[in-house]
Amino acid sequence: MKAQPIGGRVVTPVTLLLGLLVAIALYLLGKRFLLGLGAVTNINDGFPWGLWIAWDVVIGTALACGGYAMALLVYVANKGHYHPLVRPALLASVFGYSLGGLSVIFDLGRWWNAWHIFAPAYIQWGSVMVEVALCIAAYVVVLWIEFLPTLFERLGMTDARAKLDKALFVIIALGILLPTMHQSSLGSLLVVFGYQIHPLWQSNQLLPLLFLISAIGMGFSVVVFEACLSSVGFQRPLEVPILERLAGILVWLLVAFLVLRFLDLAVRGAVGAMFASGALSFWFWLETVLFALPVVLLFKPQARARRQALFLAATAMLLAGALYRINAFLIGYETGPGWHYFPALSEVLVTVGIVALEILAYIVFVRKLPVLPRAH
Amino acid sequence: MHQDPISTLEAKLGVSRRSFLQFCTALAATMGLPKGADAQIAQALAGAAKRPSVIWLHFQECTGCTESLLRAEHPTLEKLILEIISLDYHESLFAAAGHQAEAARKAAMEANKGKYVLVVEGAIPTKDGGIYCKIGGHTAMELTKECAADAAAIIAIGSCASWGGMPSTPPNPTGAAGVNAIVKDKPVVTIPGCPPNPYNFLATVAHFLTFGKLPAIDEKGRPLFAYSRLIHENCERRAHFDAGRFANEFGDEGHRKGYCLYKLGCKGPETYANCPSILFGDVGSGSWPVGTGHPCVGCTEQGIGFAKPIHALADLKNTYPPASYPRIVEDQGQGLSFGSAALVAGIAGAAAGAGAMLARNLGRKDDESDKA
Numbered sequence: 001m002k003a004q005p006i007g008g009r010v011v012t013p014v015t016l017l018l019g020l021l022v023a024i025a026l027y028l029l030g031k032r033f034l035l036g037l038g039a040v041t042n043i044n045d046g047f048p049w050g051l052w053i054a055w056d057v058v059i060g061t062a063l064a065c066g067g068y069a070m071a072l073l074v075y076v077a078n079k080g081h082y083h084p085l086v087r088p089a090l091l092a093s094v095f096g097y098s099l100g101g102l103s104v105i106f107d108l109g110r111w112w113n114a115w116h117i118f119a120p121a122y123i124q125w126g127s128v129m130v131e132v133a134l135c136i137a138a139y140v141v142v143l144w145i146e147f148l149p150t151l152f153e154r155l156g157m158t159d160a161r162a163k164l165d166k167a168l169f170v171i172i173a174l175g176i177l178l179p180t181m182h183q184s185s186l187g188s189l190l191v192v193f194g195y196q197i198h199p200l201w202q203s204n205q206l207l208p209l210l211f212l213i214s215a216i217g218m219g220f221s222v223v224v225f226e227a228c229l230s231s232v233g234f235q236r237p238l239e240v241p242i243l244e245r246l247a248g249i250l251v252w253l254l255v256a257f258l259v260l261r262f263l264d265l266a267v268r269g270a271v272g273a274m275f276a277s278g279a280l281s282f283w284f285w286l287e288t289v290l291f292a293l294p295v296v297l298l299f300k301p302q303a304r305a306r307r308q309a310l311f312l313a314a315t316a317m318l319l320a321g322a323l324y325r326i327n328a329f330l331i332g333y334e335t336g337p338g339w340h341y342f343p344a345l346s347e348v349l350v351t352v353g354i355v356a357l358e359i360l361a362y363i364v365f366v367r368k369l370p371v372l373p374r375a376h
Numbered sequence: 377m378h379q380d381p382i383s384t385l386e387a388k389l390g391v392s393r394r395s396f397l398q399f400c401t402a403l404a405a406t407m408g409l410p411k412g413a414d415a416q417i418a419q420a421l422a423g424a425a426k427r428p429s430v431i432w433l434h435f436q437e438c439t440g441c442t443e444s445l446l447r448a449e450h451p452t453l454e455k456l457i458l459e460i461i462s463l464d465y466h467e468s469l470f471a472a473a474g475h476q477a478e479a480a481r482k483a484a485m486e487a488n489k490g491k492y493v494l495v496v497e498g499a500i501p502t503k504d505g506g507i508y509c510k511i512g513g514h515t516a517m518e519l520t521k522e523c524a525a526d527a528a529a530i531i532a533i534g535s536c537a538s539w540g541g542m543p544s545t546p547p548n549p550t551g552a553a554g555v556n557a558i559v560k561d562k563p564v565v566t567i568p569g570c571p572p573n574p575y576n577f578l579a580t581v582a583h584f585l586t587f588g589k590l591p592a593i594d595e596k597g598r599p600l601f602a603y604s605r606l607i608h609e610n611c612e613r614r615a616h617f618d619a620g621r622f623a624n625e626f627g628d629e630g631h632r633k634g635y636c637l638y639k640l641g642c643k644g645p646e647t648y649a650n651c652p653s654i655l656f657g658d659v660g661s662g663s664w665p666v667g668t669g670h671p672c673v674g675c676t677e678q679g680i681g682f683a684k685p686i687h688a689l690a691d692l693k694n695t696y697p698p699a700s701y702p703r704i705v706e707d708q709g710q711g712l713s714f715g716s717a718a719l720v721a722g723i724a725g726a727a728a729g730a731g732a733m734l735a736r737n738l739g740r741k742d743d744e745s746d747k748a
Contacts, residue, residue, distance in 0.1 A: 044709035232737055307738035315731055338708045345715040352723065 003087050003370040005154070006234055010364055018360040025353020028346045029106060037109060041347045046339030047330070049107060051347050054329040056103035056354055058186050059322045061136065061179075062215040064096020066226070067143060068179040069219025073249070075172050082242060084373035087150060088230070089223045091371050094143045095358040101136050103354065128188045135182035142175045154369045180212065187211030190328055198332035199270040200277060200284045206264045207328075213257045214291075214321045220250045221294070221317035228311040230372065238307055239373065247294075247304040250317065254295050258288075283327050290320030381423035388459065396422070406579045406654060407591060407601040420586035421460050428585060429484050429492040431523055432466040435509050435516040436543040436552055437498030441534040442468050444571035445578075461581070464492070467511075478512045485526060493584065494527035496520060496555045499536035499543040503551030517558055524559045529584050531565045532556070532597070533577055538566035539596075539678040546683065556597060565590050566597035568649075570675035570682075575654055576602040596678070598648070607644035607672055608695060610652040612661075613637065620701050626669075637666060638690065643674030643681075645690040 032040040043050040066089035074082050105114050116122035117133045124130060149168070152161040187207035190197050203210070224243050231238040265271055275281055294313035303309045330341065343351075366372050386393050397418055404414040432442075463469065464484030470477050484492065498516075501508035506515035514522075524530055532555040535541035543552035555564045567577050580599055583591045591599045608614065616622070616636035623631035624639055631640075638645065644666060651664045651672070666672055674680030674690075 042709055044707050047709055228734065228738060232734055238738075238741075306742045308735050308742055311731075311735055311738050340709040340711045342710070342712045343716055343720075345713065345719055348716055348719050348723075352719075 003084070003150070003372060004374045005368055005370055006236070006366055006372055008234075008367050010367055015360055015363060018356040018363075021349075021353050021356035022360065023353075025350045025356070028350050028353075031346075032106060032350075033111065037107075040344065040350070042341055042344040044339065044341070046335040047333070047341035050330065050341055051343035051351055052103055052107045054326055055322075055351050056106070057100050058325045058329060060096055060100035060103065060354070061186075062183065062218045062321055062325065063222055063318065064093040064100060065179060065183065065215045065219030066090070066222040067093030067146070067219075068176065068183075069216050070223060071146075071172060071176050072216070073246075076176060082246070084239060085223050085227070085242060085246075087371045087373075088226055088366070089219075090143065090147055091150075091362060091365055092222060092226055092358075094140075094147050095361050097136065097140045097143055099354050099358060101140050104133065104136075106350070128185050128192060132182045132185045132189065135178050135185065139175070139178040139182070142171055142178060145171045146175055150369050150371060179215070183215040184208035184212040186215075186325075187328075193333070196334055197328065198277065198280055198334055199268065199273050200265070200280060201328040201332040203264050203268060206260060210257065210261060210264070210324075213253060213260070214324055217250060217253050217257065217317055218321040220246055220253070221314040221321075224250075224310055224314035225318060228307065228314065230366070231307075234366070234372075236372070240305060240307065240310075243310055244304045247298045247310055247313065248301070250313070251295050251298050254291060254317070258291055258295070261288075261291075280327075280332060283323070283331050287320055287323045287327055290316050290323060293317075293320070382418060385422040400582075403575065403579045403582045406575050406650075407583060407599070409583075413586070417582050417586045421582060427460060427462040429464045429488040430461045430466075430495060431464055431481060431484060431492055431527075432495045432497065433516075433519060433523060434467050434511075435496070435498035435500050435520075435536070436550065437534065437536045437541075439468055439497070440571040441497045441577075442466070445574045460585075461493070464488075475512075481523075485523065489526045491528050492526070493581070494523050494530045496530070496532050496537045497534055499540045499550075499552035499554065500558055501543070501550035502553050502557065503549070508550040520555060520558045524555075524562060527562070529565070529590055530555065530559060530562055531567065531577070531580060533567045534572055535568045535570045535675055535678075535681060538568035538598075541568075541570065542682045544682070563590065563593070564597050565593055565599060568598065568603075568676040568678075568681075572676070573602070573649075573651065573654060573656060576650070598676075602650045603648045603676065605648065605650065606693060606695075607647050607649055607651055607666070608693075610650070611644050611666060612652060613666060617695075617697065620697060631669060634669070637669070637671040640671045641685070641687040641689060642666060642671030643677065643684070643690045644672045645692045645695065647672055647674040647677040647680055647690075649676040 028040055037043060041050055041052070067086075070082060070086045070089040073079050074086055105111050108114055117130065117137070145164075146168070148164055149161055152158070152164065185208065187210060190202065191204055191207055194202070201207075224246060227238060227243060230236060265274065273281075274284055277284070293316035297309045297313040297316070298304050382393055382396060385391065385396060397414070400418040400421065401414040404417055407413075434442075462484075465477070465481040467477065470480075472480060498509075500506065500516040500520055502517060506517035509516040511519060532538050536543055536552070537555050539554040539556070540548070540552040541554075543550060554566065556566070565580055567580060569576070576599065579601065580591055583589075591601060593599055594603060596603075608617070611617075613634065613636045616634070617638055621630060621633075621635040622639040623635045623637055625631065626640065631637075636642070652666065655661070655663045655667070657663050662668065671686065673686055674684065675682070680690075
């Protein structure tokens with residue numbers, strides 16, 4: 001099953017709308033860099049990070065774990081039949097990670113010092129944040145190299161393609177190692193916060209593992225989600241048999257996640273907090289229901305062949321992973337009495353613009369480059 | 377009955393053993409000496425077989441240094457200084473006068489050649505051959521050279537002897553200079569101050585008597601134990617400086633509240649001395665110039681004291697006020713705004729709608745493939 005560009009017009013009402021949203025975000029970012037964070041965001045000394053970190057970076061990179069999850073499956077578990085899904089997954093990951101990495105700079109108070117991350121003299125080697133920053137930066141480069149064969153193919157550079165193929169296994173190995181490191185570290189970031197994270201989400205032992213498992217789950221789900229979306233959007237058939245098997249993996253991954261999650265809560269004595277934390281209890285149960293939904297929808301193997309169930313389950317998993325991160329990073333983050341945070345209008349518009357840019361770039365790339373499998 | 381030297385001293389000076397040991401401990405602490413040094417000092421002061429001979433010269437000065445030493449409020453201090461050392465020549469304290477006094481000096485110098493301690497109080501005029509200060513027909517320069525030649529240790533007490541002090545204030549008509557300018561072949565310990573704290577002098581002498589050598593000194597001859605820190609570093613009003621609270625004129629609200637005196641010309645930030653740590657007069661806290669509400673005039677610092685106007689601002693050497701002070705009101709963030717809530721709800725609604733449409737669409741395809 002060879003990949004090929006799907007062709008078609010690039011300028012459509014949808015891409016124009018996306019372009020407009022990107023333009024709004026660029027305007028607001030210009031304002032942010034000229035006038036400072038306070039001019040555009042609602043973040044304050046009690047909530048030094050907000051939507052831009054929780055969504056654009058933490059959730060954004062988790063949503064971009066499709067490439068990572070598929071690489072795990074295809075190259076580590078040696079399941080070659082999933083290969084047609086690797087390129088589209090990789091493409092989404094390239095954009096997700098590049099923009100996620102870039103978003104960190106938007107959120108840096110003194111963004112002109114961002115280069116310190118790469119200057120060893122400035123690095124505090126014990127910092128989890130440095131690990132995350134360096135790892136994500138390295139992974140963005142790795143992802144682009146992983147994606148290079150697609151570009152070479154399009155440009156007819158067969159020599160370069162052949163040369164790259166010989167070295168690609170190293171890059172692919174890195175492409176599996178790096179996300180394993182930083183997706184778990186995003187959980188470790190919260191360990192440092194100690195009691196400032198509500199007991200429903202704080203877990204010294206398991207936060208890194210829970211973040212890693214849910215990121216892989218989101219990676220698989222995003223592959224299913226994108227396949228559904230592009231099958232409808234570009235009027236293409238869906239590779240149901242492959243997605244079916246992917247769904248099976250997702251179900252057991254989520255069962256493992258939920259067992260660990262509840263065991264952890266029980267061991268930490270946070271069972272009572274599940275019911276007695278007011279609004280936080282609501283958010284906890286919403287998140288848990290969303291995590292459980294794919295298991296319920298796809299538990300029976302027959303159900304996994306249904307496109308609707310696949311789509312709903314993938315969506316639920318993506319929402320669950322996103323809400324888990326929002327809960328842990330913002331809603332369950334208790335910085336002390338009197339502090340408030342809800343993203344400002346302009347802050348949300350920047351995030352919307354970044355998502356719009358990702359979708360826009362995805363549309364342009366699949367129309368122009370051999371990404372999606374040839375329709376049959 | 378055998379008596380230990382400290383008990384003997386008790387009888388001799390009428391000082392209680394406890395007071396004496398406290399005094400020795402205070403001296404050891406002033407110099408920052410390690411544990412056990414207090415006992416060594418006590419043994420050395422009480423057990424000296426022969427009291428060391430001290431020759432005390434007076435030149436261009438006000439006798440304030442001697443006064444402050446004698447007026448120190450430790451009841452035994454003047455006894456200690458007079459009993460522990462053999463003050464063989466001191467113009468202010470001598471009963472003898474004229475040729476008799478000069479003869480005593482020469483006799484003491486001869487008898488204790490190479491062993492006596494020379495203390496110089498007051499500046500030495502150097503202009504026109506030093507003719508502006510003469511004692512017994514000899515200029516201050518000649519006397520200093522003569523006495524320094526066979527001295528075991530030379531101590532310049534007060535700012536005048538240290539670098540010229542007040543008499544050297546520009547235009548310095550007599551060419552007043554410190555002992556360092558005359559005695560160049562031997563180390564001279566300087567104890568600047570106007571007057572200097574008596575404990576810094578006594579500690580230096582006690583160090584010499586106990587360990588046979590003078591304490592460590594800086595390049596200006598000042599003992600490091602007393603002059604290695606800026607007054608500003610240990611000032612009791614330092615917190616006001618850091619917080620930006622200053623007295624702006626004498627008697628204003630800040631002055632009455634004990635704020636920092638930097639803006640009144642306090643020279644604490646450029647003057648090295650231990651005044652804020654050991655205070656003056658043994659009467660407890662606040663008994664030093666800044667503590668009483670007067671800016672430091674920098675009397676221990678050459679080029680500052682008697683040279684720089686009292687109202688002139690000090691040059692900050694190693695501490696600077698912050699560029700900005702912490703805010704009092706902290707913005708604690710705002711909750712939901714109408715616009716952002718509407719936008720988030722709108723996005724959620726649109727996504728839910730699109731998701732539902734997509735799910736229905738996919739469901740229809742499921743049905744088609746079921747039929748097929």
